[in-house]
Amino acid sequence: MPSLKKYRVDSHFQLAKVNPSDSPFLEGDQAAQLEEIDALAIELDEMQNLLHAEGRRKVLLVLQGMDTSGKDGTVRWVFSRTSPLGVRVTAFKAPSEDERARDYLWRCHAVVPRNGEIAVWNRSHYEDVLVPVVEAWIDKAETRRRYAQINDFERLLVETGTVIVKCMLHIGKDEQRERLQARVDTPGKQWKFSMGDLEVRTKWEAYQRAYDQALRATSTEHAPWYVIPANNKRHRNLMIARLLMKTLRQMKLETPPADPALRGMIIK
Amino acid sequence: MPSLKKYRVDSHFQLAKVNPSDSPFLEGDQAAQLEEIDALAIELDEMQNLLHAEGRRKVLLVLQGMDTSGKDGTVRWVFSRTSPLGVRVTAFKAPSEDERARDYLWRCHAVVPRNGEIAVWNRSHYEDVLVPVVEAWIDKAETRRRYAQINDFERLLVETGTVIVKCMLHIGKDEQRERLQARVDTPGKQWKFSMGDLEVRTKWEAYQRAYDQALRATSTEHAPWYVIPANNKRHRNLMIARLLMKTLRQMKLETPPADPALRGMIIK
Numbered sequence: 001m002p003s004l005k006k007y008r009v010d011s012h013f014q015l016a017k018v019n020p021s022d023s024p025f026l027e028g029d030q031a032a033q034l035e036e037i038d039a040l041a042i043e044l045d046e047m048q049n050l051l052h053a054e055g056r057r058k059v060l061l062v063l064q065g066m067d068t069s070g071k072d073g074t075v076r077w078v079f080s081r082t083s084p085l086g087v088r089v090t091a092f093k094a095p096s097e098d099e100r101a102r103d104y105l106w107r108c109h110a111v112v113p114r115n116g117e118i119a120v121w122n123r124s125h126y127e128d129v130l131v132p133v134v135e136a137w138i139d140k141a142e143t144r145r146r147y148a149q150i151n152d153f154e155r156l157l158v159e160t161g162t163v164i165v166k167c168m169l170h171i172g173k174d175e176q177r178e179r180l181q182a183r184v185d186t187p188g189k190q191w192k193f194s195m196g197d198l199e200v201r202t203k204w205e206a207y208q209r210a211y212d213q214a215l216r217a218t219s220t221e222h223a224p225w226y227v228i229p230a231n232n233k234r235h236r237n238l239m240i241a242r243l244l245m246k247t248l249r250q251m252k253l254e255t256p257p258a259d260p261a262l263r264g265m266i267i268k
Numbered sequence: 269m270p271s272l273k274k275y276r277v278d279s280h281f282q283l284a285k286v287n288p289s290d291s292p293f294l295e296g297d298q299a300a301q302l303e304e305i306d307a308l309a310i311e312l313d314e315m316q317n318l319l320h321a322e323g324r325r326k327v328l329l330v331l332q333g334m335d336t337s338g339k340d341g342t343v344r345w346v347f348s349r350t351s352p353l354g355v356r357v358t359a360f361k362a363p364s365e366d367e368r369a370r371d372y373l374w375r376c377h378a379v380v381p382r383n384g385e386i387a388v389w390n391r392s393h394y395e396d397v398l399v400p401v402v403e404a405w406i407d408k409a410e411t412r413r414r415y416a417q418i419n420d421f422e423r424l425l426v427e428t429g430t431v432i433v434k435c436m437l438h439i440g441k442d443e444q445r446e447r448l449q450a451r452v453d454t455p456g457k458q459w460k461f462s463m464g465d466l467e468v469r470t471k472w473e474a475y476q477r478a479y480d481q482a483l484r485a486t487s488t489e490h491a492p493w494y495v496i497p498a499n500n501k502r503h504r505n506l507m508i509a510r511l512l513m514k515t516l517r518q519m520k521l522e523t524p525p526a527d528p529a530l531r532g533m534i535i536k
Contacts, residue, residue: 098382101382101383101384102380102382102383102428103380103424103425103428103429103430104428105377105424106377106378106380109373109374109377109378110374110377110378112370112371112374114366114369114370115369115370116369145427149420149423149424149427152417152420152421152423152424153420153424155417155420156371156373156417156420156421157371159413159417160370160371160372161371162371
């Protein structure tokens with residue numbers, strides 16, 4: 001398997017040095033790739049069953065990325081074979097009045113996975129160190145405070161049995177233009193488009209800087225970030241599925257041992 | 269005013285050195301004391317209104333103590349004049365199956381106060397460094413980890429606009445015997461009694477040790493603990509009301525400034 005480590009964010013990381021068109025995880029022709037994605041999806045479903053049977057730990061998959069980077073598409077493909085029974089997806093929008101009246105981690109903590117579950121966050125608490133930074137609503141000191149709060153929060157989750165996988169779906173500015181254009185041009189895709197996306201697009205470089213800094217500050221031993229080259233959608237799906245599978249395998253999930261009390265029991 | 273500082277927990281603190289029958293805040297005769305409690309309750313209501321009008325900060329009052337130490341009674345007296353509109357009381361019981369499936373701070377974070385609110389917690393996340401310690405469900409390393417998680421969690425709340433006041437209602441073992449006996453002997457009070465209280469009472473010394481250690485480990489600059497001598501109920505109420513008032517006064521709450529857009533506006 002190609003190296004995942006190369007895409008793991010460390011203290012020397014620079015987002016600009018990762019080519020969003022990279023595709024080290026693509027092998028064979030398109031048919032082979034689709035087959036592999038499907039095989040991984042089936043295996044993921046099996047692992048999810050084990051996670052549920054074990055019932056002691058949980059997984060949190062955080063998906064971040066610019067508009068059109070493919071967060072929804074990732075969920076659709078990677079979890080195409082997993083029952084919604086064991087996977088709970090939360091899409092975080094702009095905070096409501098109720099949410100703004102509490103700390104920004106409140107709404108996230110409310111939906112952390114329970115034992116046996118995989119939670120997928122489409123956007124997350126990381127929006128609170130991206131938008132406010134780009135818009136200059138918070139200063140550097142507050143930004144640093146939030147990085148520390150986020151690291152503490154994630155450490156709590158990890159220390160209480162959560163495995164956290166964080167993926168930044170990395171696309172290029174040109175790729176975004178093409179995808180936005182496709183949304184505008186295709187009646188069936190227009191519902192995905194909002195004029196606000198254009199506003200955010202004008203701040204592309206500022207967002208890249210905010211991501212660059214946030215990824216470095218919050219890629220910890222207990223909850224590392226991976227940057228996923230995502231210009232190619234199949235590559236994005238394959239790489240995330242592989243990363244998730246590797247993580248689940250490392251958990252050494254097992255069904256609970258046979259119960260001696262049930263040995264030889266005959267149901268009448 | 270008598271010194272609150274003397275009862276603030278620091279790194280040299282020892283619970284055994286605080287006499288639960290102390291009553292430095294009791295002055296005058298009983299009528300004068302009741303009058304003062306009522307005056308403080310009225311002032312507290314005014315402060316709560318200001319907190320609500322300001323709408324930018326919130327207050328969390330944590331009440332901990334052995335059975336019969338007077339947590340409910342404190343809420344009844346201290347907030348006797350405050351509208352439930354601005355005060356939300358949460359009593360934490362033994363965790364449910366849903367709660368046990370997440371980290372122990374999950375159910376607490378869910379009910380943190382919103383802007384303008386005072387939240388009162390009757391028992392709290394501190395139960396998770398008391399019961400499991402006494403029952404030896406967790407070892408020393410895990411206990412220390414939880415202290416750190418709790419301090420991190422409270423720092424998050426403070427850094428996002430919450431003022432935290434933590435009170436340990438300190439009664440003596442003899443005083444508890446009398447109060448439990450009164451519950452057993454009085455038909456109208458029997459509903460407050462449970463056989464489980466006796467079980468916990470047999471572990472009195474272990475609980476005192478667990479409190480002693482937890483208070484020292486989690487009395488921080490941002491969220492200090494106060495030990496409230498509580499054998500005398502009026503003293504307990506007066507001291508907590510005074511502490512709360514002092515805290516609220518230090519917040520320098522103010523109604524938002526006059527809105528120039530409303531100046532001279534005539535409603536027809």
